[in-house]
Amino acid sequence: MKQVPAIGVDLGGQNLRIALVTPAGIVREGIQLPVGSDRSAAAVARQIGEGIRAIVAKEGGVRLPVGCGIPGIVDADQGLVHASPNFPPWHDEPIASMISAECGCDVHIDNDANLHALGEAVRGAGRGHRNTVMLTLGTGIGGGLVFDGRVFHGDAGFAGEVGHIVVEPEGPVCGCGGRGCLELYAAARGFRLLASRLPSAERDALLAAAGLDLSALTPEVMARLDDAGERIARQLWQEFGRYLGIGIATLVNVLGVMTFVIGGGITRSWERFQEEARRSALEHTYPHHAERLRLLRAELGEDAGVLGAAIHACAE
């Protein structure tokens, strides 16, 4: 891997971050701005290119390598974005070369969750570990597999869909078309399902304490109820952790990887679920893994994306 400054770009559905990253992994010259209203590939590439040019100009015009994380189905080798839920007009757009044409730098793209995982694996909670799996707990669960300092893509660029590990074969239908996927239980939306399975008296008591209906049981509400000493809230955080651990156990057994970095807003409640997640992971795998299994809380926050993108820029 080249040890040079690089530019990391993290394109989200709403915001665009662009930063200069030093060889030591320090984020400098950060720009954050809203994505423009014209969401065509040409317009977004132009906006990203302008941001890159501004940083290049500040650096005396040196053409730095650029890495760019993009939400959607990305072919990193070809520099193509097949489709993106955040940018509906995009179909097989050669975004890497479009951005390159705007800024004159070499541009390497990958899926944004993969580059978040790469950032955390190399510069964040996973640093020093050979292989890392990242799980980002949001509305669903994003993920990324980083083996030997590189993102593993599988056959079609969609490796790391860890939210769709099947944890309840007869569970409810998931947005992926499957059933009983991990993200139905151990992500923000999970509390609605977990609460709906409670005996009705317990469920009613929980909703009365919350003063809300089932659909409003967010992690924030559940954290507030737990802080207020609601026993059922505590129990559902344990259930949340238990399912997360089952998914992690499957990852341990399949991949033989022992380092897991867990990110996303729900990690504000880390202490509410991490112990149960660990216990459950160890319950579902070989007991001798106990001393090697590491469940680590993500460290880099928003910087993970631009850091991972800068690492990706230098990976060739």
Next chain:
Amino acid sequence: MKQVPAIGVDLGGQNLRIALVTPAGIVREGIQLPVGSDRSAAAVARQIGEGIRAIVAKEGGVRLPVGCGIPGIVDADQGLVHASPNFPPWHDEPIASMISAECGCDVHIDNDANLHALGEAVRGAGRGHRNTVMLTLGTGIGGGLVFDGRVFHGDAGFAGEVGHIVVEPEGPVCGCGGRGCLELYAAARGFRLLASRLPSAERDALLAAAGLDLSALTPEVMARLDDAGERIARQLWQEFGRYLGIGIATLVNVLGVMTFVIGGGITRSWERFQEEARRSALEHTYPHHAERLRLLRAELGEDAGVLGAAIHACAE
């Protein structure tokens, strides 16, 4: 990868196979013999070394690279076998250098299931595909992950324990210490569990047709009952396939790999379960994977081990 002849060794609990493998992947000069009664590491290394020397002598004394598959917990990088259920006296044995000292050739070892998977991936049913997961359905389920023509080991050399994907979180306890592992349902032993969950009238009818008790419901018995038109036997083969498909779906979602090679004696009943395995895998993953997902029956039989070992010998 060097294109040279190599010697492949496949050590089993009972038998030892040693073969010369040509650069084109043709198995020649095969030796098969029972493992000697002295099961110490020194004695087994000596026996393997003698077999290699016999082949080297026939080849005019040229020292060929040797690959060797060994059952147990193997550190391929270090050439160590930490432990082996088939060779209880072994503890952290430097088997690669012990065999090398006996035969004068460079020796590279790996877990036997990994090298079976490598053989099938490169020379067998998986040839031409970039990434392959192998599942060997025996008493349990062995496995191996082959990415870009190489075995993936994870952190501790035990990647590919696909039999321990959790498919029923509240299922029975498994030998690994976990619960509800795939191999409790979709391997030879699975039929006992699947039959035990039947309504009692159906279970009794099945056992009466078999003239056997529950513990005797092997795949061979189930195949015979299916051939005889027993409806419940057909139904249990579907259940077997359904669970296999759930495990495969999780592998698709985690790894983004679309090529699965399925081996082991139960594949004699391939037509009884493969369609349901495929249906179930697609039910639990993104629908657009349908046209790319390949469930392939292993092709190489016993040769997979020595072929994979020879490929491993030339991988450096």
